[in-house]
Amino acid sequence: MYRYDEFDAAFVRERSAQFRDQVQRRLTGALTEEEFRPLRLMNGLYLQLHAYMLRLAIPYGAMRGEQMRHLAMIAERYDRGYGHFTTRQNIQFNWPKLKDVPDILDHLADVEMHAIQSSGNCIRNTTSDPYAGAAPDEIEDPRITGEMIRQWSSLHPEFMFLGRKFKIAVSATEEDRAAIKVHDIGIQIVRNEAGEAGYKVLVGGGLGRTPMIGKVLREFLPKADLLPYLEATLRVYNLFGRRDNKYKARIKILVHKLGIEEYAARVEEEFASLDKSPELDADEYRRIAAYFALPAFKAAAEESVLLERMQREDAGFAAWVKRNVHPHRQPGYAIATISLKPIGGAPGDATAEQMRLMAAVAEAHSLDELRVTHEQNIVLPHVRKDELYLVWSKLKSQGLDAPNKGMVTDIIACPGLDYCNLATARSIPVAQNIAETFADPAMQEKIGPLSIKISGCINACGHHHIGHIGILGLDKAGVESYQITLGGESTETAAIGERVGPGFSYGEVTGAIETLIETYLDQRETGETFLQTYRRVGLTAFKETLYAAA
Amino acid sequence: MPLRDDDGPIEDRWTRVSLGEALVEFSILEFSGVDERGEEIETRKPSALGFHVANDVDVHTVVPWFERVALISVDFPSFADGRGFSLGRKFRAMGFRGRLRATGPVIADQYAYLRACGFDEVEPPERVSNRQPEAHWKAAAKAITAGYQRGYPGPSNILEARRAARDIRR
Amino acid sequence: MAKKFTPSVLTANHLLDGDTVWWTGASWTRDIGKAEIVSSPEAAAVLELLSGDATFEAEVVGPYLVEIDVASREPVVRREAIRANRVPTFAYIADPEQRQAA
Numbered sequence: 130m131y132r133y134d135e136f137d138a139a140f141v142r143e144r145s146a147q148f149r150d151q152v153q154r155r156l157t158g159a160l161t162e163e164e165f166r167p168l169r170l171m172n173g174l175y176l177q178l179h180a181y182m183l184r185l186a187i188p189y190g191a192m193r194g195e196q197m198r199h200l201a202m203i204a205e206r207y208d209r210g211y212g213h214f215t216t217r218q219n220i221q222f223n224w225p226k227l228k229d230v231p232d233i234l235d236h237l238a239d240v241e242m243h244a245i246q247s248s249g250n251c252i253r254n255t256t257s258d259p260y261a262g263a264a265p266d267e268i269e270d271p272r273i274t275g276e277m278i279r280q281w282s283s284l285h286p287e288f289m290f291l292g293r294k295f296k297i298a299v300s301a302t303e304e305d306r307a308a309i310k311v312h313d314i315g316i317q318i319v320r321n322e323a324g325e326a327g328y329k330v331l332v333g334g335g336l337g338r339t340p341m342i343g344k345v346l347r348e349f350l351p352k353a354d355l356l357p358y359l360e361a362t363l364r365v366y367n368l369f370g371r372r373d374n375k376y377k378a379r380i381k382i383l384v385h386k387l388g389i390e391e392y393a394a395r396v397e398e399e400f401a402s403l404d405k406s407p408e409l410d411a412d413e414y415r416r417i418a419a420y421f422a423l424p425a426f427k428a429a430a431e432e433s434v435l436l437e438r439m440q441r442e443d444a445g446f447a448a449w450v451k452r453n454v455h456p457h458r459q460p461g462y463a464i465a466t467i468s469l470k471p472i473g474g475a476p477g478d479a480t481a482e483q484m485r486l487m488a489a490v491a492e493a494h495s496l497d498e499l500r501v502t503h504e505q506n507i508v509l510p511h512v513r514k515d516e517l518y519l520v521w522s523k524l525k526s527q528g529l530d531a532p533n534k535g536m537v538t539d540i541i542a543c544p545g546l547d548y549c550n551l552a553t554a555r556s557i558p559v560a561q562n563i564a565e566t567f568a569d570p571a572m573q574e575k576i577g578p579l580s581i582k583i584s585g586c587i588n589a590c591g592h593h594h595i596g597h598i599g600i601l602g603l604d605k606a607g608v609e610s611y612q613i614t615l616g617g618e619s620t621e622t623a624a625i626g627e628r629v630g631p632g633f634s635y636g637e638v639t640g641a642i643e644t645l646i647e648t649y650l651d652q653r654e655t656g657e658t659f660l661q662t663y664r665r666v667g668l669t670a671f672k673e674t675l676y677a678a679a
Numbered sequence: 680m681p682l683r684d685d686d687g688p689i690e691d692r693w694t695r696v697s698l699g700e701a702l703v704e705f706s707i708l709e710f711s712g713v714d715e716r717g718e719e720i721e722t723r724k725p726s727a728l729g730f731h732v733a734n735d736v737d738v739h740t741v742v743p744w745f746e747r748v749a750l751i752s753v754d755f756p757s758f759a760d761g762r763g764f765s766l767g768r769k770f771r772a773m774g775f776r777g778r779l780r781a782t783g784p785v786i787a788d789q790y791a792y793l794r795a796c797g798f799d800e801v802e803p804p805e806r807v808s809n810r811q812p813e814a815h816w817k818a819a820a821k822a823i824t825a826g827y828q829r830g831y832p833g834p835s836n837i838l839e840a841r842r843a844a845r846d847i848r849r
Numbered sequence: 850m851a852k853k854f855t856p857s858v859l860t861a862n863h864l865l866d867g868d869t870v871w872w873t874g875a876s877w878t879r880d881i882g883k884a885e886i887v888s889s890p891e892a893a894a895v896l897e898l899l900s901g902d903a904t905f906e907a908e909v910v911g912p913y914l915v916e917i918d919v920a921s922r923e924p925v926v927r928r929e930a931i932r933a934n935r936v937p938t939f940a941y942i943a944d945p946e947q948r949q950a951a
Contacts, residue, residue, distance in 0.1 A: 136825060136837040147822040151788065156864070158903065159810050162910055164786050167759055176910055178932050181867035226866040250759070280827040280837075286795035287768055287831070290761025356829075367765040402772065404830055412845075413838055475939065546928055547937030553928075558939050607926060 130193055130498060131276050131420045133241045140283070141238045144245055148172050149231035171251055171289065173221075173244035174230055177550045183225045184247040185237060189257035189275035189299070190218030190501040194492035197499055199240045201484035207233055212484070214469060214477040216541060216592055217296070218256045218501040219247055223548055245283055250291045252282035252363070256298045258306045259500040262421060263510040265458040268318045269326055270421045271301040274355065277414060281356050288363050292370040292378035295363070296335075303621060308503055310334045310343045310623040311595060313380045314362065321349045328355060332362065332392065333384030336589035340625045341381045344389040346396065352414065353407030354400075361399035365392065424496045424511060429461025433514035446521050448570060449532035454517065463514050465495075467507040467524055468531035468539060472568045475557045476542045477505030486527045494520050503592075503619075504580075505541055506534065537579045537646070538564040541592055545585030545602060546609075552585035554602025554609035555635070559583055562639045567646075576646060579659045582617070595619040597660045598645060599626045600638065611638040615645070615671055616663045627668050630676055641675060648674045681808045682780075683816060684800040691802070693729055693750060707731050707752055710741065723747075731782065734762040738769045745775045752802070755783030764796045768831075771797035787811050787819040794820070795831040855916040855925060858884035859896050860932075861909035869932055870909060872896070877909060881933050882922055887914075 133141070148168075155165040169175075173184040185200070200220060204212050207229045208222040215221055225233060237243055247254050255278045257271045258264065278297055282288070288295070300307040301318035309315030315331035328350040334343025350358055366380045369387075384392045440447040455464040467487060469477050479487070487507055491499045494516045495509035502508055512520055524530045533539045540563060543549065545556030560583055567573055582596030586603070593599030599614035610632035617626030633641045646659075648671050653662040663671070682691040696706040698715060707729040708716065720728060729750030732741060741751070751770060753763045767779055781793050782802045793801060803811075825835035858881065859872035870877040871884035878884065887893045893914055899905065900912035915933075916925040924930045931938060 134841070136840060140823070140825065140827075140837065143823050147788075147819075150818065150822065154815065156907075158907060159812075159815060160786070161810075162906055164758065168788060176862055176867060178928070179867075179869060179935055180862070224867075228865050250761075283827055284823060285828055286792035286826070286833070287764045287828075288761070289792060290759055290764065290789075292761075364765050364768070368762060368769070372760055372762065406829065409829060409838055409842065412842060416841065546931060547939065555938060557937070561939060604928075609927070 130191060131188075131272070131417060137280075138238070138241070141241070141243045141245075142235075144172075144243060144284070145231065145234040145238050148234055152227060152231055167249055167290070170249035171246055172230075172234070173247035174225075174227070175248060175550070177223070177544075177548055178546075178552075179548065180224045181227055181230070182221055182223055182548070183230060183233065183244060184215065184219050184221040185242060185244045186247045186254040187219050187242075187501050188279045189255055189261065189272045190259050190503075191257075191261070191272060192499045192501070193240075194488035194497050194499065196240045196242055197484050197488035197491065199236060199242070201481040201488070203233055203236060204481040204484065211478055211480045213475070213544065214479065214501050214505050214507065216477075216503050216505060216543075216590065217254060218259070218503055219254060220501070223544075248294075249289075250293050250295075251289045252278075252285065252291075252295045252297065255279055255282070256296070256307055256312075256503060258300050258302060259502040259508045260306060260455065260464055260510065261301065261500075262423070262498075263457050263459075263462075263464050264302055264306075265456055266304060267301040267458075268320060269301055270418075271299040271307070271316075271318055273414060273418045273421050274299045274316065274318065274328075276417045276420075277355065277410075278359070280413075281359065287360075288367060291363075291367055292372050293375065293380075295366075295380065297359075305619075305621040305623070306502075308592075308595065308619040308623070310621075311336055311340070311592075311619060312343065314346075314359070315343045316355075319349065325351070327351050330358070330362075333381040333389070334623075335379055335381045336592055336594050337379065338376050338587050338589075339379075339382065340589070340594040341385065342623055342625065343381075344384065346389070346393050351407075353411045354405060356410055357403045357405045358396075358400055361396045361403060364399055365395045369395070423459075424498075426459045426462060426496075426511070427513065429513060429515070431460040433461065433517075436514045436517055439518040443518075445525075445530070445532070446518060448574075449521055449530055450517065452532045452536060453534045457511070459511075461514055463512050463517060465509045465512045465517065465520060466502070466534045467509065467529050468533050469506050469529075470533055470539045470564065471528050471531045472538060472564045473561055476540055476560050479507075480527075483527045483529055486523065486529065490520055490523050504534075504539065506539070532570070533573060535578045535580065536573045537567045537576050537581065538573060540564060540581045540583060541596070542583040543585050543591035545583075545591075549585060549590075551588060552602070553587075553604035554585050554611065556583045556585040556591055556600075556602055559600065559602070559611065559635070559638055563642050566639055566643060575650070577658050579646075580619075581642070592619065593617070594625045595623065596626065597663070598642060600642075603632065605632065609635045611635070611641075613638075613641060613645070613675075615668060616660065618660060629668060629672050644675050645671055680782075680802050680804050682800055682802045683808075683813070685794075685820070687813050687817070689800065695731065705729070707750065710736060713744075729778075732766075734760065734766055736766070738766065738773065741770070742773055745770075745773070745777070748777060750778040750780060751775060752780040752782045753798075755781055755785050758784050758786050758789060758807075764792060767793070767796040767798050787815045788822075790816055790820050791823065791833065795826070795828075795833045797832070854888075854890045854893070856886050856888045856919050857893055857914040857916050858886055859900060859912055860884075860915050860929075861900075861905070861912040864908055864910055869935060872912070881917075884917075884922075886917065886919060 298312040330347040331343035332346040500508040540560040542556040542560040546552040584591035595617040614626030710730040731752040874885035
């Protein structure tokens with residue numbers, strides 16, 4: 130894990146003091162609300178439906194136990210005892226007070242955390258693969274690149290007032306667990322023909338009103354050129370992106386308008402004109418990489434007798450292992466996912482007690498590492514197989530043992546109309562209703578892998594476009610109406626879902642999902658997942674049964 | 680409108696001159712109307728001429744004038760419209776050595792970013808500067824003493840400082 | 850035809866703590882029951898004008914008018930009803946016991 134040096138520490142302290150001063154100037158009237166708003170957003174502070182909301186940055190989703198424990202303290206001392214893990218691997222608190230936020234930022238700085246650029250029209254927190262450093266299939270640790278970008282993008286003098294928000298994701302595996310194709314810039318660590326590691330750079334992906342899949346900007350970028358190349362890419366966007374309409378201001382619209390060839394030509398021209406001094410970036414890369422050296426794994430046999438025995442003896446544990454445990458690069462270790470989707474819970478929410486438990490489990494059993502996933506779950510990246518049963522037992526004590534990763538009840542949902550100022554419909558209660566409908570573990574097992582994603586407005590924070598089943602909540606003349614899309618997907622075979630037809634009311638939408646799932650179960654061939662069946666039979670078959678009664 | 684730079688408020692010796700008006704000493708002209716001025720500005724000595732450019736100006740059309748103007752004023756129509764930051768950076772990268780001014784409702788918190796992008800001075804309207812006394816600009820400029828970006832002028836650079844610390848240890 | 854005017858109250862969020870507040874005609878309150886109801890477009894226009902004032906900005910953020918049902922004193926639109934209720938529509942504080950039971 131990266132640790133702050135004296136410079137990082139001083140930077141975060143200064144940023145916190147700067148925000149304290151900005152709050153003070155807002156209170157005295159030196160700054161108008163119009164001026165203060167972008168400044169507070171750049172520090173993660175929104176004003177939502179009921180209260181302020183503070184989003185903290187968890188760079189590339191990685192945390193130590195101490196940091197998670199600090200989040201629990203903040204939840205209890207300054208909020209209402211819980212926090213919400215987001216689809217961008219961050220955490221947000223729903224009830225902080227403006228007057229407390231500078232103190233919260235100081236507390237964060239104590240544990241090498243901050244809220245810098247977790248919102249606003251600037252370069253947001255960089256996201257990555259939650260299995261980074263543990264995945265057997267990665268070329269190298271994407272967190273090194275994530276940390277390079279975190280530092281480079283922090284208070285970048287040129288790019289703090291972009292036309293719109295700007296999101297970067299980094300992945301280092303063929304299987305894409307960071308949804309890089311739906312980011313403003315997606316970076317994949319690849320090897321060229323000579324075997325050197327470098328970057329494949331995608332640009333112009335994104336969800337929102339106009340969902341688009343990213344296009345290849347550069348097939349192979351040498352590692353030392355990354356930051357100048359990003360600078361060139363951002364400069365072209367900042368100079369030429371639209372400013373007249375916020376819904377057309379994302380880079381994807383500019384890339385679409387110019388065409389990827391013209392966009393790439395402008396970036397290359399800009400890039401060619403830059404002073405690159407790659408040795409300094411290479412030095413910095415090596416410095417950061419040292420922090421991400423492989424942890425001290427204990428030598429162990431690949432198979433664990435204890436794990437196998439406990440799976441036979443405890444069906445609940447076996448179900449959890451089957452769904453929530455992933456292979457690790459190191460023999461004898463596994464990657465375990467803590468689902469924050471208990472039936473009836475709010476997706477991504479965790480209480481302070483649960484946070485403290487996760488912190489303690491990470492310290493005792495996962496080499497002090499935790500990750501937040503874009504599916505709003507938590508990952509323990511380095512668990513010895515021999516200790517999985519103990520880990521599961523501890524998690525179970527706080528209801529953190531839901532064996533549903535990737536299943537129909539592992540639903541992603543934005544906060545929706547229950548919290549959000551922009552929402553047009555509720556999301557969380559819809560997720561809860563669907564999860565309760567499919568709560569039976571046997572039913573979930575029968576359905577198999579299926580991702581349902583729910584957004585409470587067209588801004589698509591719930592990523593509905595890339596759910597196998599996507600649900601978009603809208604307001605139709607004062608009534609919540611839910612549009613359903615099918616066939617979306619977020620990984621290396623990313624696709625934008627197709628709208629199936631007219632929307633459903635709040636009361637109807639759960640039934641509609643049941644019909645879609647029944648249709649899949651009727652249509653599927655042996656071994657097919659929902660997505661595979663959908664891709665084989667197409668939209669019409671689902672549409673027919675869904676609207677048959679109408 | 681009040682003008683300031685690192686030293687605080689400064690006197691503005693420049694005059695904004697519209698298209699129909701006669702040139703005076705230290706005229707700032709709208710760049711978009713330059714062609715219509717024709718020969719009149721060809722004979723101006725560089726020290727006495729400045730341009731005001733919109734923030735969507737094509738940089739390449741300004742470059743031929745770099746040696747002939749002493750000041751470029753970049754329009755910031757709103758403090759949230761950050762195109763001017765990249766524009767300032769481009770002007771410097773492409774060789775402009777004269778005075779670079781940010782004109783519009785920019786706020787104290789942006790001053791350090793403007794300096795890092797090559798600007799020398801800011802000219803905010805009175806409705807903004809009245810609320811933000813000189814002490815606020817001075818304090819905001821010093822709020823962050825070291826940044827991570829290479830190649831942007833500023834108080835201190837963290838990457839260079841790290842390298843220096845490494846060199847000392849070696 | 851112009852839309853029929855619905856009686857309204859002025860709402861905002863408190864600057865310091867973010868709480869939902871309503872205008873009583875003289876000050877801000879956390880109790881919608883004490884909000885001043887404006888019953889004519891003219892009175893609403895006066896309130897809207899007032900809401901742009903700097904003295905309001907010193908205390909609250911983003912004032913706007915909300916249509917309410919005069920008898921129940923509840924906002925007409927769902928969003929505003931949820932907001933006036935001050936909490937989400939579901940049991941929002943994750944309860945460990947509830948989770949265990951589920």
